[in-house]
Amino acid sequence: MSAGVGVDLENLWIRFGDFVAVRDANVNIKGGDFFSFLGPSGCGKTTILRAVSGFLDPSEGNVLIGGNNMQGIGPNKRPTALIFQNLALFPLMKVWENITFSMEIQGASARERRKRADELLDMIALPGQGDKLPSELSGGQKQRVAIARALCAEPDVLLLDEPLSALDLKLRQHMRTELREIQQRVGITFIYITHDQGEALTMSDDIAVMRAGVIDQIGDGKTIYNDPSTAFAASFVGENNVFRGKVSKIIGNEALISTNRSGELHARISTANQGKLQVGDDAMMFIRPEALSLAPTGTQGDHYVTAQVNHEEFEGNTYNIFTEGDGGKEIKISIPNLGQSFDDHTGQPITLEYDVSNAVVVPAGELASE
Amino acid sequence: MPGFLKEFFNRNGTLMGSIMLGLVLFWVIGLIILPQLSMLDFSFRPNLPPPEIGGPKDVYTLENYKYLIYGPEGGSQDYNAVDLAVFYRTLVAAVLVTLFNLAFCYPIAYYLGQTKGNHIRIFALMLIIPYWINEILRAFALRIIFGETGVFNTLLVGSGIFDTPFDFIRNDVALYAGLGYAYILLMIFPIYNVIESLDHNQIEAARDLGAPWWRIHWRVVIPYAKPGISSGCTMVFMLSAGALAAPQILGGPSSLWFTQLIYQQFNDNSDWPQGAAYAIVLLVTCILLVLAVMRLFKVNMGDIGK
Numbered sequence: 001m002s003a004g005v006g007v008d009l010e011n012l013w014i015r016f017g018d019f020v021a022v023r024d025a026n027v028n029i030k031g032g033d034f035f036s037f038l039g040p041s042g043c044g045k046t047t048i049l050r051a052v053s054g055f056l057d058p059s060e061g062n063v064l065i066g067g068n069n070m071q072g073i074g075p076n077k078r079p080t081a082l083i084f085q086n087l088a089l090f091p092l093m094k095v096w097e098n099i100t101f102s103m104e105i106q107g108a109s110a111r112e113r114r115k116r117a118d119e120l121l122d123m124i125a126l127p128g129q130g131d132k133l134p135s136e137l138s139g140g141q142k143q144r145v146a147i148a149r150a151l152c153a154e155p156d157v158l159l160l161d162e163p164l165s166a167l168d169l170k171l172r173q174h175m176r177t178e179l180r181e182i183q184q185r186v187g188i189t190f191i192y193i194t195h196d197q198g199e200a201l202t203m204s205d206d207i208a209v210m211r212a213g214v215i216d217q218i219g220d221g222k223t224i225y226n227d228p229s230t231a232f233a234a235s236f237v238g239e240n241n242v243f244r245g246k247v248s249k250i251i252g253n254e255a256l257i258s259t260n261r262s263g264e265l266h267a268r269i270s271t272a273n274q275g276k277l278q279v280g281d282d283a284m285m286f287i288r289p290e291a292l293s294l295a296p297t298g299t300q301g302d303h304y305v306t307a308q309v310n311h312e313e314f315e316g317n318t319y320n321i322f323t324e325g326d327g328g329k330e331i332k333i334s335i336p337n338l339g340q341s342f343d344d345h346t347g348q349p350i351t352l353e354y355d356v357s358n359a360v361v362v363p364a365g366e367l368a369s370e
Numbered sequence: 371m372p373g374f375l376k377e378f379f380n381r382n383g384t385l386m387g388s389i390m391l392g393l394v395l396f397w398v399i400g401l402i403i404l405p406q407l408s409m410l411d412f413s414f415r416p417n418l419p420p421p422e423i424g425g426p427k428d429v430y431t432l433e434n435y436k437y438l439i440y441g442p443e444g445g446s447q448d449y450n451a452v453d454l455a456v457f458y459r460t461l462v463a464a465v466l467v468t469l470f471n472l473a474f475c476y477p478i479a480y481y482l483g484q485t486k487g488n489h490i491r492i493f494a495l496m497l498i499i500p501y502w503i504n505e506i507l508r509a510f511a512l513r514i515i516f517g518e519t520g521v522f523n524t525l526l527v528g529s530g531i532f533d534t535p536f537d538f539i540r541n542d543v544a545l546y547a548g549l550g551y552a553y554i555l556l557m558i559f560p561i562y563n564v565i566e567s568l569d570h571n572q573i574e575a576a577r578d579l580g581a582p583w584w585r586i587h588w589r590v591v592i593p594y595a596k597p598g599i600s601s602g603c604t605m606v607f608m609l610s611a612g613a614l615a616a617p618q619i620l621g622g623p624s625s626l627w628f629t630q631l632i633y634q635q636f637n638d639n640s641d642w643p644q645g646a647a648y649a650i651v652l653l654v655t656c657i658l659l660v661l662a663v664m665r666l667f668k669v670n671m672g673d674i675g676k
Binding site: 054075093106 | 569571572574575576577578579580581582585590593594
């Protein structure tokens with residue numbers, strides 16, 4: 001497996017008139033990585049992808065592929081291949097012609113193209129389907145043909161623009177595994193655009209979380225999930241409970257937060273904000289639903305929260321309790337279903353317990369809207 | 371009652387269904403089929419003075435068709451060289467006008483179809499408004515533009531490209547321009563319609579896979595636009611071959627259009643059967659030509675309606 005070709009974004013700005021779509025993005029994507037840009041729609045992630053593929057010129061800054069500045073190089077000359085959100089298979093060409101379109105452009109003979117198409121069809125587990133038209137294939141099959149078409153061009157970097165969003169849930173989950181496998185087999189750099197944090201977390205080596213044109217955090221999935229550096233990253237990736245307040249005391253890398261309605265709570269300061277967060281700053285503390293557990297009612301302490309239960313639900317694998325929370329948001333507690341009996345707490349006060357290492361403090365900021 | 375008719379009436383109700391069906395039938399049968407059939411009937415009859423119509427001499431004959439091929443009986447030539455030459459030249463010219471129109475309109479249609487924005491509507495309006503002006507006026511306007519002291523000659527002579535004014539009329543440039551201009555909308559809109567529905571991602575995908583722009587058109591856009599192209603070409607070809615005003619006004623003194631011959635037969639010679647035969651020959655030849663070209667390019671009849 002080759003080391004692959006890296007992609008670097010240097011001080012990248014992209015503006016459309018007065019609108020800033022991408023604000024000073026700096027990203028180093030290592031060769032052979034599966035890198036995801038994760039963010040809500042309209043955050044500028046597709047714009048970045050178009051700048052990498054060459055369909056859009058950056059207003060400022062550079063896109064480097066394999067260390068080479070791509071300034072002035074058109075999409076047909078870049079070592080990238082793009083998989084479109086709607087796949088954009090050519091409807092009038094047979095599957096094998098679709099797959100080998102890039103070879104046709106380079107003047108390869110029909111026999112060579114046929115042979116390569118058969119190899120790729122084997123790889124994507126669609127042997128013998130080359131003579132069909134795209135319209136005769138199912139959604140998942142089209143997906144794979146689009147991947148094969150892009151790989152046939154032997155790109156150094158494969159760009160994927162939410163290619164799974166049109167598939168149903170089961171297929172989407174299956175394709176995640178398949179995409180990751182293909183990426184590891186071919187060993188080239190994948191840049192993946194998605195608004196689905198599940199996709200980003202399961203497939204990626206590294207993830208950039210984007211919000212309104214700004215990259216909030218770059219890191220691997222575990223880091224982003226466990227150690228978010230902004231309120232947005234904490235609330236966008238996975239479910240999270242927010243507690244608002246002010247920093248009342250800093251103890252090394254931990255802090256006490258005097259929250260608006262849950263008293264003084266103890267939490268870990270996220271790595272990116274250690275040394276920056278000051279006493280008196282507005283802060284947000286995040287605790288995942290699965291990091292909260294039930295404690296004997298009335299227990300006091302800086303890692304206990306008392307709240308009134310609003311409602312409860314049984315989800316199969318978990319038992320969820322929703323209590324009143326801060327600022328209109330509920331606090332959710334997920335208790336894994338291990339066969340224990342669940343008492344209905346609706347309307348009762350309960351006490352929740354958490355481990356300080358599982359509670360993260362970041363400066364107050366914009367939350368992801370649901 | 372066949373199933374589709376029953377469904378048609380169920381959907382539209384008996385009254386509305388009958389009105390719609392009646393109008394369509396009137397249009398097709400009353401305005402198209404019956405007149406054409408009577409023309410067909412004319413073309414097989416001798417040209418008789420009114421008292422003899424229906425008399426013993428009024429029998430079916432191939433005489434009118436023979437005339438186009440062999441000319442008048444006892445004529446000086448074996449074949450009707452003049453009329454056949456006009457016929458041939460008309461068809462060739464109509465094909466050329468069609469090709470010229472296609473080459474000219476495809477880029478415009480592509481631009482209109484794949485560009486977003488308000489200026490596209492203004493662009494389309496600018497294409498449509500000239501058609502508010504009637505055909506005769508437009509033709510005469512072109513005659514002035516292409517005339518000896520017209521804009522083109524003033525420019526060409528003034529800029530020193532030509533020493534003497536170029537006779538656009540005698541050289542049929544004005545005629546081709548007039549015919550081409552008359553039908554650009556009929557070429558642009560069918561192609562525009564199809565290209566507008568082409569997913570822009572497909573063009574980008576082709577580009578991303580390394581295709582230069584002409585290759586994208588050749589492999590992606592044109593195959594997709596084929597129904598529109600064939601629809602536009604068919605209309606332009608049929609109408610050019612059947613045009614009368616433009617050849618009359620813009621044609622050079624030596625170049626007759628076949629429709630002018632037909633017109634002469636009907637009008638000047640009062641020989642309706644002869645005119646009908648010529649018209650039928652033109653119609654049938656054009657249809658056969660179109661069908662042959664459609665087969666060559668593997669276009670279905672159903673695609674034309676798109």
